[in-house]
Amino acid sequence: MFDNHIHCHEFPREELSGYISDYTLVCVSDDLASSRKTLEIEGVVRCLGIHPWQVEKAEPGDLSSAIRxxxxxxxxxxxxxxxxxxxxxxxxxxxxxxxxxxxNLARELNLVVNVHAPDAWEDAVEALRKADVDRALIHWYTGPIHLLEAIRDLGYYISINPAVTIQKKHQEVAKAADRRIVLLESDGPYEYRGMRLAPPAMRDTVKKLAELWDVTEEQVVETVETNAKRLWRR
Incomplete structure (x- = not known):
């Protein structure tokens, strides 16, 4: 299974090795230093960048260094x-x-953008549209239901994580979204309301989606894996 958003550089090496053997990990980075760490991890899909939470801490030149x-x-x-x-x-x-x-770089190089956008969902989607970005994943989407249609029409995706088992807004999104744009993620090793998010917990996501969609767990896995392969062109 694809874990479409996970902070691999934060996991202990031995634990991460087990996940790499069992999942296709899309490893995101938080800043310039973690981007360099992500590059050292073999057998994963690497995403480099600077997280919005880290922007104010960025040193002069970090943005241009990350781009290079x-x-x-x-x-x-x-x-x-x-x-x-x-x-x-x-x-x-x-x-x-x-x-x-x-x-701008994503458009120029035809790269996927792995997006964080709490309470800036519409701004982020509009920025993606204006920049003419072809492929994007908006992770842990809990934004407006009405925006899901625009996300679909632009060819973008959203990801659902194990928080869907307890987070009502995430459940509403998962139920309302066109299933062709839904992916799974763990966002590990983040902790949410006592839950340690990690790839194995995506099985709980599958169970919840099967309940919300009124389908079998096997059908959920087939749907989200087909979507992931389409996004990552695999």
Whole structure:
């Protein structure tokens, strides 16, 4: 199974090795240092970038260095990047500057963008559209239901993680979304309401989606894996 959004650089090496053998991991980065760590991990899909939470801490030159690293490394994905009005609204202008630069690069190099956008969902989708980005994944989507149609029409995807078992808004999104745009993620090793998110917990996501969609777990896996292969062109 694909884990379409996981912070591989934060896991202990032995634990991560087990996941690499059992899953296709899409490893996102948080800043320049973690981007370099992500590059050292073998057998995964690598995403490099600077997280909105880290933008205000970025040193002068970090953005240009991250862009050069992405160009040089020839990775298929930029992430985790985006906009955040919920947790770090005070740095929003600088976030937009960084996000815009990463989107221009994604368009130029035809890369997937792995997007973080709490309470900035519409801004992020509009920025993707204006930048003419071809492929994007908006992770842990809990945004407006009405925006799901635009996300689908633009050819983008959303990811659902194990929080769907307890997070009502995530459940509403999972039920309303066109199933052709739904992917799975763990967002590990993040902890949410006492849950340690990691790839094995995606089995709980599958069970919940089967319940919400009124299908079998096997049908859920077939759907989300087909979607992931389409996004990553595998």
């Amino acid at each position: 690293l992405i160009e040089k490394s020839e990775v298929p994905c930029i992430g985790e990047v985006g906009l955040d009005k919920r947790f770090v609204p005070h740095s929003y202008a600088k976030q937009a500057e960084f996000f815009g630069a990463f989107l």
